[in-house]
Amino acid sequence: MRVSWRWFLGLIWVGVSATRAGSPVFSDEIPFKIRWPGADFTLSTSGGLYKEDNYVIMTTAEKEKYKCLLPSLSSNQEDDMKKYSGPSPAELLEPLFKQSSCSYRIESYWTYEVCHGKHVRQYHEDKETGQKINIQEYYLGTKNKKDSAESETSSDSETEGSTTNTEVPTKNIEGQLTPYYPVEMGQGTECSLRQNEPRFTTVLYVCHPEAKHEILTIAEVTTCQYEVVVLTPLLCPHPKYRFKSSPVNDIFCQALGGSPL
Structure with a gap:
């Protein structure tokens, strides 16, 4: 045959x-x-x-x-979505943003620092003569008070509509189509390659029940614009973001x- x-x-x-x-x-x-x-x-x-x-x-x-x-x-996930009336994804992540928690990823030259809800920083430390430390750093994005207020407003609207069929963005992460919650951070260090526009980062928060808010990947998707994937268990109670x-x-x-x- x-x-x-x-x-x-x-x-x-x-x-x-x-x-x-x-x-x-x-x-x-x-x-x-x-x-x-x-x-x-x-x-x-x-x-x-x-x-x-x-x-x-x-x-x-x-x-x-x-x-x-x-x-x-x-x-059963579809039924769970219809029944869900709990916190919005922003509210689920709020404890992480309020406790001044930071995650790190060390690569061959650069170290990346994501202080959740505050900033994303890229830096390198060099020890000079006399134990003086020289730091080369760039802020890839920051979250100011105005941004935080807008996020809270968005969070309230999400809570009211948490039982509706709101589309959740997805991304292919390690071969799996994965839902994520994006947090945008602008006003980073100026980029000379983009006419001194500030650097910009989108942090994608992804549910993983065994994670500890670690950085999975960080990439420069276009010149001076970055994308960071963070694994966190905090999103998992929400059926639309649940690890599948x-x-x-x-x-x-x-x-x-x-x-x-």
Whole structure:
């Protein structure tokens, strides 16, 4: 039996399309594995994710037909989102911002410092003769009182609408489509390569239940504009930002009309 990758991709695409309420998304966020259980397969052995009417008939290049049972991917997370009426993401992160906590990342030359809710700094220390320390530093972004007041206003509006279908931005982080909460910090050290405009950083806070507010990555996405990813457990109580495991979803295929098993 000759089965092309297009056949498998088509099957997975149908599976995603059929279970995402008219919003098909083809990515690695939901992994699938095709299984061939044979003629003795019964629905009762597959658990509650499968219904008899949720299937698709696939045909190979040799006209061999297979009935493939698709899993129902209406996860409990969607129900959790509808029921959630707790703190907004800004309120969940507020303890981190108020306790003057800083996170560090040391690279070959530069050290990066993220003082949450206050500033992002890049610096290098050199010890000169006589133990004098020379510091070369740039502020990649700062948060002033006006910015903080605007954040509080935004936080209030988020709390009022926390049960609505507000879109949460996502980013591919280490191969996983990950929701994040952005905090923008402007008014950094002037950048000579951008006509002395101040440096600017967006800090992306990502839920990770075992993290300790560490810096995962820091990158200069364009000249003097930076992006920092911080892992924190504080966002995890919010279902829209919750760390998601990626179990493999089985697709069961059975031969029809004498096709090879």
